[in-house]
Amino acid sequence: MTVFIAVLVGLATGVLSGFGIGGGSLLLLYLTLFGGVSQYQAGGINLLYFIACAPAALVSHVKNGLVEKPAVKWAVLAGVPASVLAAFAAANMDVSWLRRLFGVLLLYIGCKELFTKRKQ
Structure with missing residues (x-):
């Protein structure tokens, strides 16, 4: 099951x-x-x-x-190095901190989605 x-x-x-x-x-x-x-x-x-x-x-x-193609270029150029650095940081971080940071990130995104008005 x-x-x-x-x-x-x-x-x-x-x-x-x-x-x-x-x-x-x-x-x-x-x-x-x-x-x-x-x-x-x-x-x-x-x-x-x-x-x-x-x-x-x-x-x-x-x-x-x-998909905004010019934005993709900048997102990739910033995202790849940031991902590599974040992977090294996460590998050297205590799991309890990683969980807390992930929880804070989810709360931030949730609050932003709830309280931010979107353009129609």
Whole structure:
């Protein structure tokens, strides 16, 4: 039964990721809170999960004209070095701090989404 539930959670978070809702964050929460997976392992699983889900979402977003190509260049130029530095920092950080920082990040994003008005 647990494998069935894990597959359902993976499917649901994959669909949510395709819509840009943040299925990877939900997957991390499921793995650490209910799956008994360590924070480091959950992060690695989330990266593998992202590699599988991202191409389909990218194709869909490009097809619908939702990708600003000049912004992609700058995001990649800033994101790659930042990701490498963050990976080294996370590898040398205590897991309890990593969990707390991830929780603060989720709270910040949630509050920003709730209280920020979007242009129509």
